[in-house]
Amino acid sequence: MVQEYKQGKKEINSFNFIIDEMDALVYVIDIQSYKILYSNKKCEDEFGDVVGKTCYKALQKNRDKPCIECPLSDENNRVLGKSLKWEHKNTLNGKTYLFSDKIVRDNITGGLSKVQVGIDISKQKILEEEILRQQSKTLETFEELFNSTIEGLIIYDRDKKCIRVNNVAPKLLGYSAEEMIGMDALDFIEESSCPLVSTVIEKDEQEPYEVFMVKKSGDSFPALIRGKNILLNDEKIRVSAIIDITQIKEKEAEVSRLAYFDALTSLPNRVLFKDRVNLLISKSARYKTFGAFLFIDLDYFKTVNDTKGHDIGDKILIECSKRLKKIIRSSDSLARFGGDEFILLIDTQKMNRFDAIDSIKTVANKILKIIRKPFIIEDSQYQLSASIGISIFNDETSFEELLRKADGAMYYAKEKGRDNFSFFDPLLQKSLDRKAIVLDRLREAIALNKIEIAYQKQVGLNKEVIGVEALARWNDEKLGFVSPAEFIPIAEEGGLIITFGYFLIEEVVKVLKEWEDDEIKSKWRVSINVSLSQFEKDDFEFFLEDIIYKYKVNANLIRLEITESLLLKNSNKAVRKIDFLKDLGLTISIDDFGTGYSSLAYLKKLSIDELKIDKSFIDDIVTNESDEAIVTAILGIGNKFGFDVIAEGVETEEMHEKLLKLGCKYFQGYLFFKPMSKEKL
Structure with a gap:
């Protein structure tokens, strides 16, 4: 019961402070056991912690039975609601107190208790005015607490x-x-x-x-x-x-809004959109009408976001969401999926598949049209497009399944040249399944070092070998030969490229070490392709520094091939990394030059050594004047900045002759040498 009163004490609100402020002793005593159930601060100051003790033992000296003066000694006073007043001189401190008692019902135990308030009247005559003042103070304290x-x-x-x-x-x-x-x-x-x-x-x-x-x-x-x-x-x-x-309540509403809506565009987020998809799936399955799940990805947005900053990128996303909302019906649902991706749910309300597809195509074309319209942000114009993947349904499916299919279709739309839309079909599913299998087998091949390295020689004006490019080759036990054009992008997407890239670099450095005693090969430079994700790793340059130190090779014989997009991602950081690598002695080549967003400004800032003309410009150089003009321009840039320029993909004498006439001095391609193992070089 004592514990229950202690708990009750904790639950008393402001009035608890009033009791503690009173210059009076306050107790609550069980009338049967004489146990003290509660005492205020004044009591504790006078007698210490007395709760749980017998009152006449804790508050008196050498007493083993109730005080004679105590009204409880009279059974007639043990009546609910009875009020009593009595005086008593305490044998512990010698003070005399005037007690006011009240017999009350205990709400916890149901028994009777005595609430006892004692005022020190030892010097009553002298302290009458002080007592009045304390009473007044108590009332003032009550008012203060009541109003504070x-x-x-x-x-x-x-x-x-x-x-x-x-x-x-x-x-x-x-x-x-x-x-x-x-x-x-x-x-x-x-x-x-x-x-x-x-x-x-x-x-x-x-x-x-x-x-x-x-x-x-x-x-x-x-x-x-x-x-x-x-x-x-x-x-x-x-x-x-x-x-x-x-x-x-306003904050709760805001938390709820953030839980279900995108903070930037105020569109529904994935959580809310998923609920809406599930509702439409049920409706379509019940009435056999077609619904459509559109996955919309903004082409080239990443470049704008990385080069112009997130503030500009955010404003484009906000404007894009406004445009999309204007062209959809009230029965459709639009959401921001994340980054530069939006998802749209369409209820075609059509039972005929072809009618539904026509309706969806109309919406998709409207989306492509409004995204093509230039975005004017802070007096600057930005041109984007969209790639859209579409999955349609009229039976039981799931959000995850529709998302997977629409996402796959969207990537197919990108492969078709962007600014396009594509419906998911079984052939696309087959392609996705193939990608999943390749990724699984590739993960094992990298872990077991089953990826081989081939080397393709590079030649000069007189067809003398000036170096080689290290190329990955993979012949899987189950899949057979898998082209680098297939497995390298999959390694990128699957997060395997960094591990493999570091493996490739170390293998090449080992080969350079082997060639140190070879009179001819010791002079060859080896070019190594570096992926964007690998270059962006914070420890990339230090990894190279450690490898060069470990094998003690001539760093000048290592040429790293990087892409233009890598430089645009974070040009200042790229410049610092390239300067560090140049200080180590490595040389730098811009691979596939001319296929990205070339900028003379970054070429001027970077300490690079070589431009590599992409094969796509070489394939038709003999007959295509545009390709010839592009190659001529690249050679001119190289001469202007003092860079070596090498053409890759040279496969015929006609190509070679044309390039020689245009002033190209370095070449790589099947006309000269095919890729081969190091043993066959």
Whole structure:
């Protein structure tokens, strides 16, 4: 029971402070056992921690039975509601106290307890004025605490009429304190909440609950109310504490919005969109009408975002979402999937597959058209396009399945040249399945070092060998020969390229070490392709430094081939890395030059050594004037900046002759040498 009173003590609100401020002893004593169930701070200061002890033993000296003066010694005084006054001189401190007792019902045990308040009257004649002052202070403390709480406090009589308020309550409700006196408790409650309040207000103690309250102006606001009935001077009153939770509700709404809507565009996010997809799947399966799942990816957005900054990128995404919302119907759902990707759910409401496809094509073409329209951001113009993958359905499926299919179709649209849309079909599924198998086998091949390295010689004007390019070759036990054009992109997508790239570099460095004693090969330079993700690794340059130091090779014989897109991603960081690598002695080549977003500005900043003309410009150079013009321009850039320029993919004498006439000095291709193992070089 003592523990229960301690717990009860914790639950007392502001009135607990009033009791502790009183210059009086306050106890609660069980009238059967004489155990002290509660004591205030004043009591603890005088006698220490007495809770749980027998009163006449803890508060008196050398006493083993109840005090003779104690009213409880008279059984007639052990009556519920009985009030008693008596004086007693304490044998521990010698002080005389005037006690006021009250016999009350214990709400926890159901038994009777005595609430005892003792005032020190040892020097009554002298301290009468001090006693009055302390009483006044107690009242002032009560008023101060009553008005200092952040809650609005309203005290009602037994008829639930307002009899007192603190300073906060009128401010919350828009009344003056005088206006509130006499008003009914339900006068402050909005009509929709009255049934609830009418029920709980009859409970002796009510845990906090939410209602809508109404101000004098008629405006309502959400509030948290808790109430408790108290017996004061034999009169039952009810104290209600009110907190305005408008801001809390607004924050809850904001949290909910963030949970289901994209913070940038305010479109539904993946979580909410998934629910809508599941609803349409059920509807389509029930009525056999077709729905469509469109996966929209913005072409070239990544380049803009990386070169112009996220602020510009975000503004483009916001504008894009506005454009898309304008062309969809109210029955369709648009969401931002993440990054530069949007997803659109269309309810065609058509049972005929071909009619549904025609309807979807119309929407897809509208999307392509509005995305092509230039984006004007901060007086600058940005030209983008979109690639759209589409999956249609009219039976049971899942969000994940539709997403997988639409995502695959979207990549197929990109492969077709972007600014296009593609419907998912079984052939595309076959391609995706093949990719999954290749990735699985490739992961094993890399782990077991089953990827071989071939070397293709590079020649000069007189067809003398000046170096080689290291090329990955993979002949799988189950898949057979897998082209690098297939497995390298899959390694990129599957996150395997970094591990494999480091393996390739170390193998090449080992070969350079082997060739040091070869009179001819010791002079050959080896070119190594470096992927974007590999170059961006924070430890990439330090890995190369460690490898060169480990094998003690001539770093000048290592040429790293990087792409233009890699330089655009973070040009300042790229410049720093390239300068570090150049200080190590390595040379740098720009691979597939002319196929990306070439910029003379970055060429001027970078310490590069070579431009490599992409094979796509060499294939038709003999007959295509445009290709000839591009190659001529690249050779001119190389001469202007002092770079070596090498043409790759040279397969015929006609190509070779044409390139010689244009001023090209270095070549690579099947006309001269095919890729071969190091043993066959």
